[in-house]
Amino acid sequence: MDFISHPALPKRPWLPEPAQRFIAEQEARYAALSLPELEAELLDLVNAQQHHLDQDCIMLYAGTNVPNPRAAALLASDIGNRPNLGYPGAKYNLGMRQAEQLEVMLGLLLRRLFRADFAEHRLASGSMANLCAFMATAQPGEVAMVFDESAAGHATHQSYGAAGLYGLRVHPIPFDAERMDVDVPQLREQAHHLRPRLIVLAGSMCLFPYSVADVRAIADEVGAWVIYDAAHMSGLIAGGAFQQALHEGAHVMTSSTYKSFGGVPGGFVLTNEPALAQRIEAVAYPGLSANFDLGRTAALCLAALDLLAHGEEYAATMIANAQALAEALAERDVPVFRAAGRSHPFTQSQHVAIRAAPFGGGNRASARLAEANVIASSIGLPEAPIPDDANGIRLGTQEVTRWGMRPEHMPTIAEFIARVLVRGEPPARVRADVLDFRRKFTHLHFIRGG
Numbered sequence: 001m002d003f004i005s006h007p008a009l010p011k012r013p014w015l016p017e018p019a020q021r022f023i024a025e026q027e028a029r030y031a032a033l034s035l036p037e038l039e040a041e042l043l044d045l046v047n048a049q050q051h052h053l054d055q056d057c058i059m060l061y062a063g064t065n066v067p068n069p070r071a072a073a074l075l076a077s078d079i080g081n082r083p084n085l086g087y088p089g090a091k092y093n094l095g096m097r098q099a100e101q102l103e104v105m106l107g108l109l110l111r112r113l114f115r116a117d118f119a120e121h122r123l124a125s126g127s128m129a130n131l132c133a134f135m136a137t138a139q140p141g142e143v144a145m146v147f148d149e150s151a152a153g154h155a156t157h158q159s160y161g162a163a164g165l166y167g168l169r170v171h172p173i174p175f176d177a178e179r180m181d182v183d184v185p186q187l188r189e190q191a192h193h194l195r196p197r198l199i200v201l202a203g204s205m206c207l208f209p210y211s212v213a214d215v216r217a218i219a220d221e222v223g224a225w226v227i228y229d230a231a232h233m234s235g236l237i238a239g240g241a242f243q244q245a246l247h248e249g250a251h252v253m254t255s256s257t258y259k260s261f262g263g264v265p266g267g268f269v270l271t272n273e274p275a276l277a278q279r280i281e282a283v284a285y286p287g288l289s290a291n292f293d294l295g296r297t298a299a300l301c302l303a304a305l306d307l308l309a310h311g312e313e314y315a316a317t318m319i320a321n322a323q324a325l326a327e328a329l330a331e332r333d334v335p336v337f338r339a340a341g342r343s344h345p346f347t348q349s350q351h352v353a354i355r356a357a358p359f360g361g362g363n364r365a366s367a368r369l370a371e372a373n374v375i376a377s378s379i380g381l382p383e384a385p386i387p388d389d390a391n392g393i394r395l396g397t398q399e400v401t402r403w404g405m406r407p408e409h410m411p412t413i414a415e416f417i418a419r420v421l422v423r424g425e426p427p428a429r430v431r432a433d434v435l436d437f438r439r440k441f442t443h444l445h446f447i448r449g450g
Contacts (some may be wrong), residue, residue: 019180056415057373062205062232062351062396065258066403068306068447071099071299075264076182080295102297108305113238113252113311116246116270118277120284121300122292126231128257129153131162132288133252134198136269136279137225140167141335141377142197145190147223147378148172150392151180152205154229180207181342184214185225191222201250202229202291205379205394207347209243216249227252229348235398236349238307239315246272250447252280260318260350260398262446263303268295306447313334314446316405318350324407325351328414333422334378337381337392353381354393359421361389372420372426374413374436403441412437 010372011020030038053059067075070292079099080097085092088100103121106322112121122193123129144163147153151173156162160172169196174186188272191199199219201210212228219226228245233436234255238241246253251273257266269284271277326346330336338345346352359365369376378390385391397405400413416434 017092020213022388044186050408053375055442056435057126057375058398058416058434058440059375059399060395060413061375061377062394062398063259063377064129065260065262065399066444067258067262067264067299067304068283068449070445070447070449071302071354072263074298074302075123075293075295077295077298077401079208079298082294082335083291084294085290085422096294099294100317101303102294103344105355106297106301106304108412109186109301110268110270113304113307114234114246114270115127115244116274117149118252118274118280119268119270120280121266121268121297122265122284122289124289124292125265126229126254126267127156127162128288129254129256129269130156130198130227131166132267132283133227133269134163134166135287136276137227138166138168142168143171143199144168144198144200145171145173145187145194145196146198146200147175147203148383150377150385152203153177153200154203154231157200157203168198171196173201173247173413175382176341178339180208180339180382181209181341182211182215184211185217186442187215188221191224191302195222196224198227199224200227200229202233204232205351205353205442206233206349207337207351207353208342209348210249212243212245212248219249219251226250227254227393229253230255232259232351233308235262235347236315236318237309239311239335240321241312242316242349246270251276257300257303259396260315261303262306262314262402264299264399266300291436302448309448310446314401317446318397320350320407321401321405321410322350322352322395325414328411329354329417331411332414332416332418334418335416350397351378352397354395354421355381355383356389356391356393357384357386361386362391363389364395365421367418368427369417372416372430373438374420374430400441401405402444402446404443404445405441 084094088103107119146157174183176183180289216226228250230253233242252271257263269280324337335355356362356365366376379392381392419430
């Protein structure tokens, strides 16, 4: 096939203008390259991206982590290329006796980590795990109460995400900004009016534990299920350093498998309810994952073993780093978000939030930090919005912790952030110092064999 002779893809006017421009520029360049040149470009891009993120940047983006290199190697193993339909010991495709034992191992390890009775781990992402949970607990047209974006609710919980695409009618959970928690009295009043089928807790940023037991009591009054989205918190939960949502009353807990969990991309759903577990498994197979990647299964077994061996210390260090970072930022006049109703006003997790209004918004501020090789992201905060931008910046310490950074290193990181955002230094000048600092940390911690 003559690749070069094929016309460019049609324009997609629904994309943001910067995306349209970038795609058009790159596509035009690639159309002029030969197949060997494209292959060389492919390998160069992969190597350059990996080097940039793993060696040159302070990674404070809360939605990522670096896995155990041995887990990454397992993800690339040949077993991931094989079809894999059905339950272990009763597969449709035969010859998988060794590989399917990994499924049994991963299920056991997840149940042990989270003290759960049932674990569904065949899902490709945390978003798929959420969709699976929605489909197992509700019908299209029923009401789901969720954190909206101002309370850092995840996209999959919203009307434009998996919840809405499945047909759920989404309503916001009343939120107490003073405590960064559910407004329980208001939730009770609204739940009795709306009669939700689902109440979904947690999302893209969790600074503090939520009132899960109180929410469960309300759910029981109106006949609702409680889903706790632990995508960002599962590593802390596994390490015993954050609330145990299943044991506080959540019917279901979903999660992705990177972030604080520290594995490769994937998703899982946990429950202690046998009838609900049966519905979850039926949605997962054959509904959403007839075939699934056994290479990922093997890699997640190793990530779970890492947490069983090192999870307590890893979780405690993530939190200690986040609290030290927040305090150091505040000392440098960075407007760290405070929850006045909490004993530690900044955070009890691996997350830190910064008010972005003084810097023109979270997207603009994060872009300036990225020019200095400090990687963060925007987030919604429960206060006045900023036109055309987010009103918060979200930081996470899960990856810098894995690279061996500890509370005594957080003032240095805070200084880099303050130099860019508060003092307005050119990001390129700060980047030179970031590179010098970052290259002191080359060894991964809290992994077996590390």
